[in-house]
Each structure stands twice: as structure tokens, then as C-alpha cells.
Amino acid sequence: MFDWDRYSWIAAGMFTAGIVLGATVDGGFLFLLVGAYLFRPALLAAGVRRPYADERQLHIQYRSGNIALIVTVIAIIAMAINETAQGRTAENYYLILFIGLLAKALVGIVMSRDFRRAGLRITLFIGLLYLTFVGLEHGPSLGMLIEGAPGIAILAVGLLGLRWPWVSAVLLALLGVATLVVFGVFGGMNIMRVSVSIVLSIPILVASYCYLQAAREPQDEEAEPAT
Amino acid sequence: MKTHLRKYRFERGEISQQRLADMVQVSRQTIISIERGDYSPSVKLALQLAEALKTTVEELFELEDEDHV
Numbered sequence: 001m002f003d004w005d006r007y008s009w010i011a012a013g014m015f016t017a018g019i020v021l022g023a024t025v026d027g028g029f030l031f032l033l034v035g036a037y038l039f040r041p042a043l044l045a046a047g048v049r050r051p052y053a054d055e056r057q058l059h060i061q062y063r064s065g066n067i068a069l070i071v072t073v074i075a076i077i078a079m080a081i082n083e084t085a086q087g088r089t090a091e092n093y094y095l096i097l098f099i100g101l102l103a104k105a106l107v108g109i110v111m112s113r114d115f116r117r118a119g120l121r122i123t124l125f126i127g128l129l130y131l132t133f134v135g136l137e138h139g140p141s142l143g144m145l146i147e148g149a150p151g152i153a154i155l156a157v158g159l160l161g162l163r164w165p166w167v168s169a170v171l172l173a174l175l176g177v178a179t180l181v182v183f184g185v186f187g188g189m190n191i192m193r194v195s196v197s198i199v200l201s202i203p204i205l206v207a208s209y210c211y212l213q214a215a216r217e218p219q220d221e222e223a224e225p226a227t
Numbered sequence: 228m229k230t231h232l233r234k235y236r237f238e239r240g241e242i243s244q245q246r247l248a249d250m251v252q253v254s255r256q257t258i259i260s261i262e263r264g265d266y267s268p269s270v271k272l273a274l275q276l277a278e279a280l281k282t283t284v285e286e287l288f289e290l291e292d293e294d295h296v
Contacts (some may be wrong), residue, residue, distance in 0.1 A: 054253035056266050
């Protein structure tokens, strides 16, 4: 059920601008074509506007989106392998891959609305991931324990949320902001540091949100039937 | 799942696929997919189809042997 509306005009405008500016000013403007193509699905995915497609068409979009993700992941891995084989670093490829998969996992886990479990899963994953990286870098040493302290703190706060979700929500919010500041601001701003801070901070802040929601959920025995 | 959508469309004055699609606000392709059994509609759409065709969901759709619990 597609109707031409103001969003169609915006997408058409982006498309035209992409073509014109891409041809006359800089080839980089051709990325506007991607924006035009993804504009409406992105709004829909973000819940900004009501569905423009019927349920079967949305189901098709969901499946094609998943297939597109799998194809993109395979392409990134192939490119990373190629870069490594030629003796170049492939860190950026792995980071892109990780950000994409992390976004999918976080959205899925939050949409499941099993908030307490979601908070725990996110904190366990991030905490263990952090400790793994620190462990690989330092090996078993005192330095590992010291540098691994934030990872241990994330794990501890995550586990705390099983009993006191409010406490964990507040502590994780502080931790999320702290990691954003420490990794993102100090030590110079470069794309790698900012990306790492996003990879660490956003999941922690999402976990904080999950525990906040878990704290607000009524207990089973308190639930009343809807009237 | 077996569907009797086609039968009810004709029994209710030979309603075209497009007209039925317009009545329940979906695309014609969706009606075609449901009639072919390629797509199972949501509860909401099934109820809307039943209402549009002045019948019940149970009359429109039927579980096949392998679908039963």
C-alpha cells in the first residue's frame, strides 16, 4: 500500500541531489542515493512513521534485510582477509563488522523485552569481551588485573542487577558515561578511539536502560489482568 | 493452512482481488499470496478479511492435517 507522500518527496530530493552533485561537484555525493534508498525503511525501522507497506511486504523487507546483512558480513570478511594477505591491517573492517553485528544484537535483545535477562547478557558479553582483549594484550600478570578492572566492574554490576536492577541501572549509566569520556575524549580524538568508545559505551548504556525497565516491571504476582 | 478466500470472494458478488485488497488495505499481491497459501496472514488481517467478506475466520481458513497440535 504505497502512497506518494512527503517522505517520498524527501527521498526523491536526496536522489536528485545525489545525481546532480555527484556529477558536478564530487563523486562522494553519490552516497546520497543510498540515503534516498534507505530513507523510508530507516524511518520505519526507527518507528518514526506508520508502516507504508502491508504485513507481507514488511515480512519481505525483514527477510531481505537479513539476507543483505549476511551478504555484507561475508563481503567484509573477504575484504579483511584480502587486506591481511597483502600485509595491510584489517582493523577497520573488523570494527565495521563488529559495530553492525552489535547493533543487530542490541536491537534484537531490547526488542525481546525480557529486560532483566537483556541487561545481564549485555553486561556479561561486554565485560568478558573487555577482559579477553586485556588478557590477550597482557597475558596473566598484575597489569592484566589492573587494566581488566573495568571489565570486572562491568561483570559485577551486571550480576548485581539480577537482585537490584535499580542499582545496576544507575551504576551502568555512570560507567557508560565514564567509558565514553575516558576512551573517547582523553588520549586524542581519532576514528578508532571514538569507535571503541561507542562499542563499549553504547552497550553499557543500553544495559542500563534494560535494568531500568526491569526495575519498573511489576512482579508476576502483582500483575493484574487487563481491563 | 487451507484457505477459502477465493470461494468467498465469488460468493460475495465476485469481489475482485484488487477490491478486496483495497477493503482491507493491503496490496493485491498479498491477497494472491494468501489465496495460494504462500502467506499466512496475521490474526488482525484474517479478522479484517472475514469482516470484509461477511464471514468468520474459521470459515475462511482451515488447518490442514499436519497443522493440528
